[in-house]
Amino acid sequence: MRLLSLLGLLTIMLLSACSSQNSSQEFSTVTEQKWSEVEADAEDTTVRMFMWGGDEGINQYIDDWVTPNLKEKHNVTLERIPMDTGEILQKLQTEKQAGKQDGTIDIIWINGENFKNAKENKLLAGSFTSNLPNFNEFYQTDDPAFQTDFGTPVEGMEAPWGKVQFVFHYESEKIETPPASFEELKGWVQENPGKFTYPNADDFTGNAFLRHILYASADTPSDIYDSPLDEGSISETAEETWNYLNEMEPELWRSGEHYPNTLTELDRLYSQGEVWMTMGYNEARAESLINDGVFPETTRSFVMEPGSIGNTHFLSIPFNSTNPAGALTAINFMLSPEAQLAKLKPNYWGENTPISIDKLPKEMKEEFQSVDRGQSVLSQQKLEDSFLPESEAAYVDWMKEQWFDEVVQN
Amino acid sequence: MRHYKIRFYVLASFLFLFPALLLVLQSLSKTWRFQRGEGIRFQLDSFQVLLSDPNLWSATGWSITIGLLVLLINLVVGITTGKALTSLSFRGKSFIEAVMLAPILVPVLAIAIGLHLFMIRIGLADTALGVVLIHLVPTVPYSIKIFQNAYQQLGRSMLDQPVILGSNPWHQLVTIELPLMKPAIRSVTFLTIVISLSQYAITSIVGGGTIITLPMVFFPFLDTANASIMAAFSVWFAMIPFFLYMIVEALLWLLPYSKKMRRTTT
Numbered sequence: 001m002r003l004l005s006l007l008g009l010l011t012i013m014l015l016s017a018c019s020s021q022n023s024s025q026e027f028s029t030v031t032e033q034k035w036s037e038v039e040a041d042a043e044d045t046t047v048r049m050f051m052w053g054g055d056e057g058i059n060q061y062i063d064d065w066v067t068p069n070l071k072e073k074h075n076v077t078l079e080r081i082p083m084d085t086g087e088i089l090q091k092l093q094t095e096k097q098a099g100k101q102d103g104t105i106d107i108i109w110i111n112g113e114n115f116k117n118a119k120e121n122k123l124l125a126g127s128f129t130s131n132l133p134n135f136n137e138f139y140q141t142d143d144p145a146f147q148t149d150f151g152t153p154v155e156g157m158e159a160p161w162g163k164v165q166f167v168f169h170y171e172s173e174k175i176e177t178p179p180a181s182f183e184e185l186k187g188w189v190q191e192n193p194g195k196f197t198y199p200n201a202d203d204f205t206g207n208a209f210l211r212h213i214l215y216a217s218a219d220t221p222s223d224i225y226d227s228p229l230d231e232g233s234i235s236e237t238a239e240e241t242w243n244y245l246n247e248m249e250p251e252l253w254r255s256g257e258h259y260p261n262t263l264t265e266l267d268r269l270y271s272q273g274e275v276w277m278t279m280g281y282n283e284a285r286a287e288s289l290i291n292d293g294v295f296p297e298t299t300r301s302f303v304m305e306p307g308s309i310g311n312t313h314f315l316s317i318p319f320n321s322t323n324p325a326g327a328l329t330a331i332n333f334m335l336s337p338e339a340q341l342a343k344l345k346p347n348y349w350g351e352n353t354p355i356s357i358d359k360l361p362k363e364m365k366e367e368f369q370s371v372d373r374g375q376s377v378l379s380q381q382k383l384e385d386s387f388l389p390e391s392e393a394a395y396v397d398w399m400k401e402q403w404f405d406e407v408v409q410n
Numbered sequence: 411m412r413h414y415k416i417r418f419y420v421l422a423s424f425l426f427l428f429p430a431l432l433l434v435l436q437s438l439s440k441t442w443r444f445q446r447g448e449g450i451r452f453q454l455d456s457f458q459v460l461l462s463d464p465n466l467w468s469a470t471g472w473s474i475t476i477g478l479l480v481l482l483i484n485l486v487v488g489i490t491t492g493k494a495l496t497s498l499s500f501r502g503k504s505f506i507e508a509v510m511l512a513p514i515l516v517p518v519l520a521i522a523i524g525l526h527l528f529m530i531r532i533g534l535a536d537t538a539l540g541v542v543l544i545h546l547v548p549t550v551p552y553s554i555k556i557f558q559n560a561y562q563q564l565g566r567s568m569l570d571q572p573v574i575l576g577s578n579p580w581h582q583l584v585t586i587e588l589p590l591m592k593p594a595i596r597s598v599t600f601l602t603i604v605i606s607l608s609q610y611a612i613t614s615i616v617g618g619g620t621i622i623t624l625p626m627v628f629f630p631f632l633d634t635a636n637a638s639i640m641a642a643f644s645v646w647f648a649m650i651p652f653f654l655y656m657i658v659e660a661l662l663w664l665l666p667y668s669k670k671m672r673r674t675t676t
Contacts, residue, residue, distance in 0.1 A: 048619065050619055052630055053626075053627065053630040053631075054630030054631050054632070054633040054634060055633075055634065056459045056462075056463075056631075056634075056639065059463065060462070063464055080465075081619035081622065082465070082622070082626055082627055082630055083614050083619055083626065084614075084630065087611060087614045087615060090523070090615060091526075091614075091615050091618055094523060094526045094527055094530065094615070095530060095535075097527060098527050098530035098531055100530050100535070104536055104618045104619055104620055105619065262633070263633075264632070264633050264634065264635050267635030268635050268637065270635075271441050271635055271637075272441075289635060289636070292440070292455065292636055292638075293440035293441055293451065293453075294440075294441045294635055294636045294637075294638075295635075
């Protein structure tokens with residue numbers, strides 16, 4: 001009897017859940033509206049932005065700058081929800097499977113492999129960047145960095161929010177002139193045994209370090225980033241890469257018997273003075289760590305020949321956002337020159353902007369150019385000169401597998 | 411005898427108290443480069459970062475609420491099932507026991523994705539109740555096992571005696587079983603709250619960002635090289651099981667025979 005009533009209750013709940021679906025509007029009807037209508041629709045609504053939350057500078061930029069300014073300008077309330085991108089996609093995937101149309105996420109912060117997965121599994125709302133006034137006005141919309149994301153065509157489904165470039169950090173008190181090429185780096189490591197290491201290939205940063213060596217081993221870096229992964233044609237380059245790494249290995253920290261599992265581990269070694277160099281995406285990331293006393297004050301950064309890999313990260317809208325108008329308004333605002341300028345200043349995040357400085361009004365342009373990003377950050381000119389685009393996402397996985405076989409096992 | 415006692419305290423404080431003190435010290439100081447002969451530099455920044463997080467208080471509140479609900483359900487399910495498994499004998503009992511332990515053996519994440527799908531259908535996804543239910547998966551098996559053992563230790567005769575004297579089951583539970591099972595209740599309290607508190611993946615998937623618990627604010631910071639912030643978070647994190655344990659301990663005092671144990675037994 002009791003079991004029967006329980007079953008009955010469950011059925012009722014199931015039915016009621018089914019009937020509440022399909023309530024959200026089609027995304028294209030929102031993007032077809034005039035921009036002023038979108039902004040009017042967004043007024044007095046709440047936008048929920050899901051993003052990785054492990055950096056207090058980034059969190060404070062959202063909480064203390066974006067949220068109050070967005071409220072004041074557009075009367076939109078922004079809620080920041082800390083969640084790892086992997087979990088966000090997992091959640092969306094399950095919701096897609098269950099046919100849940102009224103999701104809880106309005107904006108996600110995404111790029112690279114995650115974007116590829118989300119796009120392939122149709123977890124994103126659709127194309128929207130051409131509707132954003134700020135994107136059209138202040139960005140070079142046909143920039144290859146916005147057209148493809150780790151080799152995946154963007155097709156307007158995500159809007160560029162920031163860009164970062166890979167740099168190495170060193171203690172200038174101990175190293176007078178940092179190496180200028182990967183060959184010189186090997187020489188330096190041999191002269192200073194135990195003072196250099198890199199995170200293993202499973203780590204995002206470690207993998208990027210290894211791809212730099214792959215770029216350096218090729219005739220020109222474009223042999224790698226301009227062509228899809230073909231193991232046959234790059235076998236020679238790969239061979240040279242493994243030789244380089246294996247020759248360096250005995251002189252690494254702990255004689256190369258152990259590699260840090262994450263960039264965090266390498267950063268801690270560096271902060272303790274165990275090793276003299278560290279590395280990472282975001283050319284300005286050392287600034288806040290120096291201010292917090294984690295990195296030594298004499299920390300400076302450098303890039304080497306043939307260049308340094310950079311990538312763009314984006315904002316996107318998931319398929320079951322219940323407030324697409326609000327999401328569009330918020331994204332457009334975060335792309336605005338004011339928001340980008342605040343992001344560039346070192347007091348919150350200090351991250352580079354994908355905006356085209358040349359397209360800005362004169363005063364704004366001057367403000368951007370006068371930002372002092374800090375002593376540990378290389379000049380804009382130097383960064384632009386050494387910029388190299390990302391290769392296809394397939395290289396990342398290939399590197400993970402091969403590195404272990406060729407370098408760790410040997 | 412006394413000799414052993416001293417040795418115990420020395421060892422215990424070295425292994426348990428000392429690391430905890432180091433953590434507190436780290437949370438109050440900057441990165442300490444002791445290899446370079448630098449001294450400790452004290453600071454309060456890491457706690458300021460902690461307190462400036464707008465989600466901190468609500469996340470702490472959610473963690474406590476969910477932890478208490480999970481504990482309550484665990485006590486009810488654990489006591490009833492534990493008693494049934496000790497006092498009843500039926501066919502297929504060992505099979506049932508094995509099934510009840512299964513959630514510990516299968517990875518929770520594997521179950522969570524299936525359960526999430528189910529919860530979306532019945533409307534429990536993105537709710538606190540859904541999170542409480544999913545937290546039962548990694549906790550209930552332990553509670554059942556602990557209470558089953560506790561009842562076994564009480565023994566058949568102790569359970570038969572009140573029935574012969576004409577007590578009703580509720581009276582029997584409150585005056586005999588619970589007071590005698592205090593150690594088991596303590597173990598379940600601690601275990602349940604610590605497990606519930608540290609669930610990151612299943613909470614974020616089922617809670618869907620609507621329910622933000624402490625690990626969701628805290629775990630992303632595992633990626634930071636700033637050990638002081640990590641330490642501050644850890645200290646904050648550790649206060650919650652401690653605080654809840656005190657509450658449960660206070661509640662245990664309300665049970666009969668707690669205050670003047672010796673006098674009433676003589």
